[in-house]
Amino acid sequence: MKITGAELIIRALISEGVDCVFGYPGGAVLNIYDELYKFSAQIKHIATCHEQGAVHAADGYARVSGKVGVVIATSGPGATNLVTGIANAYLDSVPLVAITGNVACPFIGKDSFQEVDITGVTMPITKHNYIVKDVNRLGDVIHQAFAIARSGRPGPVLIDIPKDVQQCECEYVEYIHQPAPVATNGRSTLRKAAEQINDCKRPYIYIGGGVIKSNATEELLEFADRIDAPIGSSMMGLAAVPHDHPRFLGMTGMHGKYAASQILAESDLLIAIGTRFSDRATGNKTEFTKGKKVIHIDIDPSEIGKNIPAYVALLGDVKTVLQQLLAGVKQRNRPSWRQAVQAIKDSSDNRLEMPPDQLNPETVIKAVRRHASDDTVVCTDVGQHQMWTAQYYDFSRPRTFITSGGLGAMGFGMGAAIGACFGTGGRKTILFTSDGSFHMNMNELATAVSNQLPLVIVLLNNNALGMVRQWQAMFFEQRYSNTSLARRTDYVRLAEAMGAVGFKVDTLSQLEPALAKAFAETGPVLIEVTIDQDAKVLPMIPPNGTIHDIILKA
Amino acid sequence: MDNDEFVISMLVNNEAGVLTRVSGLFARRDFNIDSLSVGVTEQPGLSRITITAHGDDYLKDQIIKQLAKLQDVKVVKPMPFNNSVMRELLLIKVQADRDTRSALLEAASVFRAKVVDLKSDSIILEITGERSKCEAFIEYLRPYGIVELCRTGLTSISRGLKPLKDSKSFVEENSAKE
Numbered sequence: 019m020k021i022t023g024a025e026l027i028i029r030a031l032i033s034e035g036v037d038c039v040f041g042y043p044g045g046a047v048l049n050i051y052d053e054l055y056k057f058s059a060q061i062k063h064i065a066t067c068h069e070q071g072a073v074h075a076a077d078g079y080a081r082v083s084g085k086v087g088v089v090i091a092t093s094g095p096g097a098t099n100l101v102t103g104i105a106n107a108y109l110d111s112v113p114l115v116a117i118t119g120n121v122a123c124p125f126i127g128k129d130s131f132q133e134v135d136i137t138g139v140t141m142p143i144t145k146h147n148y149i150v151k152d153v154n155r156l157g158d159v160i161h162q163a164f165a166i167a168r169s170g171r172p173g174p175v176l177i178d179i180p181k182d183v184q185q186c187e188c189e190y191v192e193y194i195h196q197p198a199p200v201a202t203n204g205r206s207t208l209r210k211a212a213e214q215i216n217d218c219k220r221p222y223i224y225i226g227g228g229v230i231k232s233n234a235t236e237e238l239l240e241f242a243d244r245i246d247a248p249i250g251s252s253m254m255g256l257a258a259v260p261h262d263h264p265r266f267l268g269m270t271g272m273h274g275k276y277a278a279s280q281i282l283a284e285s286d287l288l289i290a291i292g293t294r295f296s297d298r299a300t301g302n303k304t305e306f307t308k309g310k311k312v313i314h315i316d317i318d319p320s321e322i323g324k325n326i327p328a329y330v331a332l333l334g335d336v337k338t339v340l341q342q343l344l345a346g347v348k349q350r351n352r353p354s355w356r357q358a359v360q361a362i363k364d365s366s367d368n369r370l371e372m373p374p375d376q377l378n379p380e381t382v383i384k385a386v387r388r389h390a391s392d393d394t395v396v397c398t399d400v401g402q403h404q405m406w407t408a409q410y411y412d413f414s415r416p417r418t419f420i421t422s423g424g425l426g427a428m429g430f431g432m433g434a435a436i437g438a439c440f441g442t443g444g445r446k447t448i449l450f451t452s453d454g455s456f457h458m459n460m461n462e463l464a465t466a467v468s469n470q471l472p473l474v475i476v477l478l479n480n481n482a483l484g485m486v487r488q489w490q491a492m493f494f495e496q497r498y499s500n501t502s503l504a505r506r507t508d509y510v511r512l513a514e515a516m517g518a519v520g521f522k523v524d525t526l527s528q529l530e531p532a533l534a535k536a537f538a539e540t541g542p543v544l545i546e547v548t549i550d551q552d553a554k555v556l557p558m559i560p561p562n563g564t565i566h567d568i569i570l571k572a
Numbered sequence: 573m574d575n576d577e578f579v580i581s582m583l584v585n586n587e588a589g590v591l592t593r594v595s596g597l598f599a600r601r602d603f604n605i606d607s608l609s610v611g612v613t614e615q616p617g618l619s620r621i622t623i624t625a626h627g628d629d630y631l632k633d634q635i636i637k638q639l640a641k642l643q644d645v646k647v648v649k650p651m652p653f654n655n656s657v658m659r660e661l662l663l664i665k666v667q668a669d670r671d672t673r674s675a676l677l678e679a680a681s682v683f684r685a686k687v688v689d690l691k692s693d694s695i696i697l698e699i700t701g702e703r704s705k706c707e708a709f710i711e712y713l714r715p716y717g718i719v720e721l722c723r724t725g726l727t728s729i730s731r732g733l734k735p736l737k738d739s740k741s742f743v744e745e746n747s748a749k750e
Contacts, residue, residue, distance in 0.1 A: 137589065141596055145641075319637050320638050320641055324634060324637075
């Protein structure tokens with residue numbers, strides 16, 4: 019049976035298990051949207067306010083569900099509006115397929131209306147991309163794209179499809195690509211790693227986002243118990259281990275817990291699992307590994323030795339590698355190391371708490387946590403509020419913390435939270451944001467209203483670009499260049515004008531009633547919380563610094 | 573040959589944009605390469621790219637690993653200097669009048685270069701060889717007045733029967749041997 023390219027796209031998506039896509043219609047994707055209309059019973063399409071919101075939504079959807087996120091945009095500006103979101107998915111290894119329309123083949127290269135070479139633009143920020151000029155290749159390309167997006171280290175793939183290719187007819191046979199093989203480890207390498215783990219004195223397990231992507235929490239905890247080691251996490255690894263797990267030290271790195279970084283510094287064997295040693299997590303790279311050996315477990319061979327040299331490298335899916343390691347490592351009991359770890363955990367430097375009787379980021383985040391359940395998804399934007407959420411929110415389950423790590427993209431939150439709502443089948447979702455980040459993509463509040471999403475937006479308003487202001491305070495002698503913005507936005511009225519519910523919280527006593535009402539709502543709610551402009555994210559290890567440079571007090 | 577020089581050969585899909593993917597990778601990862609040559613092979617769908625670069629083992633390792641991640645790169649291998657044939661083609665145009673012409677022809681004969689064009693005031697010579705041979709030839713000709721020259725960049729093939737396409741893929745290479 020012959021079908022058009024546009025129909026083929028939808029049929030191929032369905033056969034890949036896609037039932038929800040995000041996007042924005044336009045001239046070069048009219049044929050695809052016509053098919054979406056016909057197939058609306060099988061595929062739900064969420065129209066956002068801006069393509070950036072759609073791609074962040076597809077990203078958030080993918081992170082909470084573990085499925086491939088799909089976004090559709092038209093040619094030219096539609097395609098270029100995806101760029102930040104694609105880069106974000108690339109840096110955080112999120113499986114994403116972006117489908118863009120383009121001008122018809124005879125118009126390509128003529129600077130036609132709404133023509134952009136989007137495969138050229140996105141080449142450095144995709145795992146792979148395609149422009150499909152022959153409709154007979156279209157089915158194969160779509161299935162390949164899904165295989166690439168989800169296999170190995172996941173990431174975004176873009177498919178650019180000229181308008182005439184969408185209109186051409188072709189034959190299509192449904193099929194699913196076999197996933198690409200991943201590297202595995204020889205017995206001698208596994209033995210070498212096991213020996214190091216068995217023989218070391220002060221092991222430290224440092225986890226990243228790979229543990230979550232690989233669904234390896236269970237294996238990780240068994241491994242930690244077996245070798246008697248504490249666990250520290252990069253920001254991307256947060257929520258992989260429950261916050262109250264006795265072995266868990268919290269986040270390491272620039273704004274990590276004192277104990278997580280100090281204990282790492284004192285370890286003699288660092289077992290890094292599913293992490294790429296970002297500069298925000300390591301600080302000074304030479305000092306980071308001083309006096310210790312590193313066992314690096316990752317699925318991407320190019321990460322081995324890229325930022326930190328590995329003494330032993332174990333390639334492959336984290337879950338599989340941990341299972342292999344568990345077969346070779348011995349049960350260990352390291353009382354003196356455990357004691358040393360506990361002493362650092364209990365030290366006053368590890369307890370930087372904000373006053374509990376004030377309205378401040380910590381009291382707000384802790385109060386929100388009390389209204390949430392263990393499986394509530396928490397999204398953030400980027401900046402101080404993001405770090406405070408990472409520090410103070412008690413995560414209990416993997417895939418409940420959705421944040422822009424590698425790219426640090428302000429404006430990520432609204433789209434991501436919308437995607438998370440759909441990815442969890444409509445569970446209550448929280449977005450922590452701030453006046454700076456929210457203003458970037460607040461238009462998407464309209465999307466949340468249109469779809470009556472169960473979204474609680476907690477906006478920490480310090481009337482400034484807080485993180486940049488903090489750096490200006492600490493490293494630029496308080497020259498607050500362009501960070502005190504004097505916005506006059508009335509968030510409550512804004513929320514109401516857009517069809518949402520709004521609350522304003524200026525004092526601690528107003529917080530609980532507002533939260534109680536907000537969590538009782540079924541649709542989107544925005545709570546503006548006024549916080550001190552000079553509140554700082556602490557502790558802080560300055561860029562390229564070490565634990566010795568840690569700043570504990572403002 | 574500098575001590576830290578290395579040569580990498582790869583087989584890539586012969587499709588539009590592949591060279592951009594490869595060269596774009598070098599630019600964005602800050603890998604400086606010295607030469608790059610590309611051409612079709614005996615296999616219809618595959619082209620062969622050979623690059624030369626210099627740097628430490630870290631750089632070489634990263635270049636190979638990052639190239640191996642590109643979907644269009646099928647095989648990528650470092651070429652050992654002691655077991656590969658490496659050649660480059662040089663075309664060089666030199667000023668040549670009645671006084672210098674015979675000396676230039678003599679040099680061409682010694683270096684086993686070919687004369688490919690001769691005018692009353694110039695000569696074009698063609699030479700193939702390892703990079704050091706091309707460089708020695710250029711240095712020898714410099715006093716005569718080099719008008720312009722162009723080089724193809726190094727290309728390389730391993731000695732013995734086994735072709736590059738039969739090399740293990742990066743994943744196979746990094747997988748269990750036992």
